[in-house]
Amino acid sequence: MTKAKNTEERILEAAIKIFSEKGFSAATTSEIAKEAKVAEGTIFRYFPKKKELLHGIVLKAIDLFGQNVVVNSLEKTIEANKRKDTAELLKAIIMDRVSLFEEYFPYIKVIFYEIQFHDDVRELFFDKIAKELIKIGKQIFNEGKKRGEFRDINPFIAARSFVGMAFMMIMQRQFFSSETVYVNIEDEIEVLIDIFLNGIRKC
Amino acid sequence: MTKAKNTEERILEAAIKIFSEKGFSAATTSEIAKEAKVAEGTIFRYFPKKKELLHGIVLKAIDLFGQNVVVNSLEKTIEANKRKDTAELLKAIIMDRVSLFEEYFPYIKVIFYEIQFHDDVRELFFDKIAKELIKIGKQIFNEGKKRGEFRDINPFIAARSFVGMAFMMIMQRQFFSSETVYVNIEDEIEVLIDIFLNGIRKC
DNA sequence: CTCTTTAGTGAGTGATTACTCACTCACATT
DNA sequence: AATGTGAGTGAGTAATCACTCACTAAAGAG
Structure with missing residues (x-):
């Protein structure tokens, strides 16, 4: 039982690594098996189809997201909002999540890229992650709006814009860090x- | 000769379609051949390796980009800057490029996805497209800065942020248009x- | 100790892949 | 009319793929 759970974990971790390096289609089950140090057949005991490995990754990401982002950030939002202004709150939330973001970047990468080819991944992501993100974004935004800090801007567009800014920064850092000038991420x-x-x- | 050029074009167009639908690795040369209405062997007369199809797409995208974006927008920048303020200029440039962007979205999709797996694609993209974009962005930004319109912000980060905002908008529109409220793109x-x-x- | 169960194995399999090459045939040249 | 050329063909091939299954080993139950 403990061994079993361990094996499944190891397979999933190997899959994340290989998928994020090569993409879902270019990744092979034999390579994942080698990385996880199990026989190729073992993978198919836990994930009968290759695609279920992808689902496993998405589900794990949703789990991690639920643990680390939703609960935590909402708590902080409510707590910190009593003393600080929205700018400082936002800064605190984001800064707090930078290392988390970098740690889980392989998940983000895989989900973000495969979303366009797999409808099931897309639906899972939207229902379990995107909706929550939008909710949090709107919540923070409306709070500031109520206090008269913000102008009357569509909160969805505002939140999405910020995510886009952050996303582009991460992308540039990941793929073109050597070509561009280095600036401290904070x-x-x-x-x-x-x-x-x-x-x-x-x- | 004319027929030959036509064939190569047809193969490339089919490749863009299939690659953007399935990704490079999941796309098969036989499917591309069927789409282009040539024999599979014909593809390999023009593109000896499958990967050269990808290069062909990137090169074509660079070409289109050079024709439609760089030259045109720089001209407009200089011309329009004499009368309008930066806000209006930026708006004019972006609006003008929306339809272009949507038209060439398959190219963008393919390049964006494959950039992470292929160093050669990455280098081509960076040298021929990203550098130009950064240059234009900085140019517009510095113009406004000189006039005292803008604060003292790193122009690279500013430009990248705007690209990120726009990129996220396009992504959401492409993949989640049905799940989210529709707002006129303009x-x-x-x-x-x-x-x-x-x-x-x-x- | 025997029997049952269960996690793990890896050689094997049919399907599919990128790529090859001997070939065709519509032309242009002589 | 005879010959040469080269774009286009598609059956063929070796390699590789996801997935299967008969098996082993270990451990727990009786």
């Missing part, structure tokens, strides 16, 4: 938040 | 520009 995030909040703030 | 872009310019503007 400094960069401060700039992002600065641009974004100024963008939606009354002034 | 209105959305106005919001994006509004947030962005407010974000970098002095006030």
Whole structure:
């Protein structure tokens, strides 16, 4: 039982590694088996089809997301909102999640890229992650709006814009870090938040 | 000769279609052949390896980009900057490129996906497209800065942020259009520009 | 100790893949 | 009319793929 759980975990971790390196289609089950140090047949005991490995990854990501992002950030939102202004709150939330984001980047990468080819992945992602993210975003945004800090901007577009800014930063850092000038990631995030909040703030 | 050029074109167009639908690895040369209405062997006369099809697509995208974006937008930048402010200029440039963007979305999709797996694609993209985009972005930004319209923000981060906002919008529209409320794309872009310019503007 | 169960194995399999090559045939050249 | 050329063909091939299954080993139950 303990051994079994361990094996399944090892297979999933290997799958995440290989999928994020090569993409779902280019990854082979034999390579995943080698990485997980199990026989190829063992994979199919736990995941009867290759695609179920992908589902396993998405489900694990949803789980991790639920643990680390939703609960935690909502708590902080409510707690910190009593003392600080929205800018500082947002900054605190994002900064707190930078390392988490980098740690789970392989998951993000796999989900983000395979979303376009697999409808089931897309639906899972949207229902379990995107909706929650949108909810949190709107919540924070509406809080600031109520206090008169923000202008009257569609909160969905605002939240999506910020995610896009952050996403592009991560992408550039991942793929073109050597070609572009290096800036400390915390400094960069401060700039992002600065641009974004100024963008939606009354002034 | 004319027939030959036609064949190569047809193969490339079929490849773009299939690659953007399934990704490079999941796409098969036989399917591309069927789509292009040539024998499978014909593909390998023009593109000896499957991967050269991918290169062909990237090169074609670079070509289209050079024709439609770089030259055109730089001209417009210089010309329009004499009368309008940066907000209007930016709006004009983006609006003008929306339909172009949607038309060439399969190219963008393929390049964006494969960039992470193929160093050669990455280098081509960076040298021929990203550098130009950064240059244009900086140019527009510095123009506004010189006039005292903008605050002192790293122009690279600013430009990248805007691209990220737009990119996320396109992504959401492509993959989650049915799940989210539909807003006219022109209105959305106005919001994006509004947030962005407010974000970098002095006030 | 025997029997049952169950996790793990890896050689084997049919299907599919990228790629080859001997071939065709509509032309142009002589 | 005879010959040469090269774009286009598609059956063929070796390699590789996801997936299967008869098996082993270990451990727990009786």
